[in-house]
Amino acid sequence: MSGMITDGTSILSDYSDRTVVLEVTGLCRQDVMRTSNYTTKVPYSCIAEAMKNISRMGGKVASVHVS
Numbered sequence: 855m856s857g858m859i860t861d862g863t864s865i866l867s868d869y870s871d872r873t874v875v876l877e878v879t880g881l882c883r884q885d886v887m888r889t890s891n892y893t894t895k896v897p898y899s900c901i902a903e904a905m906k907n908i909s910r911m912g913g914k915v916a917s918v919h920v921s
Contacts, residue, residue: 870897870898870899872897872898872920872921873895873896873897873898873920873921874895874896874897874898874901874904874918874919874920874921875893875894875895875918875919875920875921876893876894876895876896876901876904876905876908876915876917876918877891877892877893877915877916877917877918877919878891878892878893878894878908878913878914878915878916879891879892879913879914879916880912880913880914881908881911881912881913891916892913898920901918
């Protein structure tokens with residue numbers, strides 16, 4: 855690719871050290887009101903499972919931030 859700078863290593867990132875912050879709305883739990891927003895942090899490798907669980911509980915993912 856033109857303009858791409860590398861440091862000479864061939865190690866690719868596997869995202870194992872990344873954390874994803876999910877902001878959820880409409881979640882139905884005893885400790886969270888249904889109208890409030892809820893923020894949770896999950897490892898990148900568990901994002902699909904976390905999103906399925908949120909959907910099962912009636913919540914919707916409002917935003918996703920990778921850090």
